[in-house]
Amino acid sequence: MNTNKRDMTMSIDKGQIVGTIVGIIPSMLVVILYYQLWRKDITDALLIFDNIVIDILLYIAILVTLIIIHEVLHCVGFLTCKEVQLKDVKIDVWWKKLTPFATCSKAVDIRTYRFSIMLPTVILGILPVLYALLTGNNFVMLYAIIMLASGGGDMAVMWMLRKEKRGVTVKDHPTKMGCELYDSI
Numbered sequence: 487m488n489t490n491k492r493d494m495t496m497s498i499d500k501g502q503i504v505g506t507i508v509g510i511i512p513s514m515l516v517v518i519l520y521y522q523l524w525r526k527d528i529t530d531a532l533l534i535f536d537n538i539v540i541d542i543l544l545y546i547a548i549l550v551t552l553i554i555i556h557e558v559l560h561c562v563g564f565l566t567c568k569e570v571q572l573k574d575v576k577i578d579v580w581w582k583k584l585t586p587f588a589t590c591s592k593a594v595d596i597r598t599y600r601f602s603i604m605l606p607t608v609i610l611g612i613l614p615v616l617y618a619l620l621t622g623n624n625f626v627m628l629y630a631i632i633m634l635a636s637g638g639g640d641m642a643v644m645w646m647l648r649k650e651k652r653g654v655t656v657k658d659h660p661t662k663m664g665c666e667l668y669d670s671i
């Protein structure tokens with residue numbers, strides 16, 4: 487079977503800029519909506535203990551945990567594809583950019599790829615945002631909007647793939663943001 491390969495990537499530098507813009511816009515809108523609904527300052531959720539040092543350490547610990555869960559969820563998404571095994575997925579860090587990432591060395595169908603790309607932002611961002619909008623839970627809202635914003639790069643990749651149809655095979659790019667697409671001819 488012949489295949490036609492297409493590049494759907496951007497450099498990490500460009501990806502970070504685009505991802506930040508794509509992530510910040512929905513997060514800002516949510517913050518405004520939340521304030522309109524509940525009149526609460528979400529930064530109050532940073533102050534839990536009387537000790538600012540403990541509050542900062544707690545904030546960092548929660549954030550690091552959520553970032554790790556975000557990458558694990560990408561891997562879980564990839565693993566829903568029958569052909570993908572645990573050895574095919576990995577979590578690593580671009581130390582120069584201090585950016586963690588998950589990648590899959592096997593090509594998957596585009597449905598699996600989209601699912602894997604969006605899973606962390608849905609579970610850690612969109613669903614908790616909806617919960618916090620309904621309940622006024624400041625603590626959940628604070629971390630939900632951070633995770634929504636940090637899903638900007640993933641949302642940008644989803645946007646790049648918006649016109650792709652079923653039947654396309656996708657291979658995650660190991661050193662750039664995005665993927666390579668293979669059309670069967």
Ligand SMILES: [Zn+2]
Pocket residue numbers: 556560606637640
């Ligand atoms: Zn991600």
